[in-house]
Amino acid sequence: MINAWEYFRRHQNAFFAGLIVVIVIIAGSLWMTGARSRTRTEAQTQFAEALTAFRNGELKTAEEMFRIIRERYGNLEEGAEAAYLAGKCALEDGRNTHAIEQFQSYLDRAGKYPFFRDAALDGMAVAWENERDYAKAAELYVQLSENMKTNSFMEAAYLRRAADVLKLSDQPTKAIEILERLRELSSGVEKRDIGIEIEILRG
Numbered sequence: 001m002i003n004a005w006e007y008f009r010r011h012q013n014a015f016f017a018g019l020i021v022v023i024v025i026i027a028g029s030l031w032m033t034g035a036r037s038r039t040r041t042e043a044q045t046q047f048a049e050a051l052t053a054f055r056n057g058e059l060k061t062a063e064e065m066f067r068i069i070r071e072r073y074g075n076l077e078e079g080a081e082a083a084y085l086a087g088k089c090a091l092e093d094g095r096n097t098h099a100i101e102q103f104q105s106y107l108d109r110a111g112k113y114p115f116f117r118d119a120a121l122d123g124m125a126v127a128w129e130n131e132r133d134y135a136k137a138a139e140l141y142v143q144l145s146e147n148m149k150t151n152s153f154m155e156a157a158y159l160r161r162a163a164d165v166l167k168l169s170d171q172p173t174k175a176i177e178i179l180e181r182l183r184e185l186s187s188g189v190e191k192r193d194i195g196i197e198i199e200i201l202r203g
Contacts (some may be wrong), residue, residue: 015024043069043078050082054089059090064090070105081155084116087123115188118144118151125161134169138162142178156185 025126050065052060066086087102103120110117141162145155159182166175176198183194 003182009090013087039073043073045078046072047078052084054085059089063093071203074109080106081116083109084120084123087120091123091127094130098132099127100124114149117149118154122151122154122158125164125165129165134165136169138165138169138171138174141165145178154170156182159185165178165200174203 007187024178045117046065046069050062050069053065054062058091069082070079070086073082081144083102083106087099087106089100090096090102103124106120107124110120120142125137125144126133128137128140132142141158142152145158145162148155148158151158159178163175163182166178167170179194179198179201183191183198186194
């Protein structure tokens, strides 16, 4: 006991310094955890408010709110998805170029938050189609039809859109390839009509 007490007295400064370091580390960890939780709650609250504005048709207001969320919380899910929804607002408002930029901003981070990946590519394709750049629209629809992440039920719709814009972009050979894939998914009258369409394209 005496030896232990003497050892403690000789090293008490180091002991208390170590104790203070441990306390500071624990307090810092608790503060960081609380700060992250508060930040996430703020992001979710603002995201919900922006969604409400979007659903109410207040496109300009919603887009501005989504832009702020993207800038403030870009490393969170809400920040990434806000870029997609800002693009959706711009697309519905007829600002195709701006919509493409916003969708691309989301796609740049879609690896971590892929839920809207297919929808963002679809939105970009629609925007390019609206801009009459059918080649770019066709490229995106083909990409979607070949590599869907979340919208596998949309395969036939993407193939149809791809074929239509490929024809508009003067790519009949590629359109025929896509229509052949679409015909395999079809039946009855629809399958027959696609066959006729293919024969017309072949001349």
